[in-house]
Amino acid sequence: MYADVPPAHHLVLAQAPTPPASQRLEVPPQPAAEVRSQSLSGTHPMLVIGTPEAAFLWPLATLTPPDTEQMVISAQLAHPAWKKRKPDFSSGSYLLEAATPFELSAVREGSLTRLKVSISKAGAASPEWKDVELQVKSVPWHTQLVPNSASVPRLLYRVFGSPGATFLVHELSGSPDFHHVVQVKFKDRRFTQEELSRGLLVDVEDRPNVKGARLQLGDAPKGSLLEDKPVKFKVERELLFREVEAP
Structure with a gap:
């Protein structure tokens, strides 16, 4: 899955195939036979970023079904309270x-x-808005998590959002690993x-790709793009940090 990851200080273009308290995602162990037969249907919790007209959804993937598909979903949201x-x-x-x-495969394939x-706000006891209408516009990127894979060695983030609001999303690659989403401003x-x-x-x-080296609020590191000059950015807001471990 990560054979296309280049040497350090490079970027790969992937084809489409504030701050909350740290939350630990625990996945209960299951026998291998049960995992294979388990349904991939679920309610699939997702982080929402952006605005109702231009929302990006990040499903909180795990290393066990039904949440082993990792993707970014471009969507439009509507609710009467937002008029x-x-x-x-x-x-x-x-x-x-x-x-x-x-x-999730139905969303990726376009049949749903x-x-x-x-x-809901993270940590809230009840939803802030119910019966929100969600319309999927596209799935610009996705990958399938492979059980028992080791995480990639370097800290990599994908860029999503709009020209006026840009986000970096740290994708899972193996175990141990973590979800991390930050809003950033590119300087150049x-x-x-x-x-x-x-x-x-x-x-x-x-x-390195470890939680202690993740981007922090106020960081202004350098990054690199494939066949391009290095870029500079500043972390303005942390939207999600959640650890994920193998069962």
């Missing part, structure tokens, strides 16, 4: 969950484009929407 004032999901940490179980969901480059839709992969300096 006068629309929320900015990037101003905090918001989690979305479907009202009824579904398979509409869902009813609820949206403004990405086009077409570039952002490809999920550009940023190699952050020479940092």
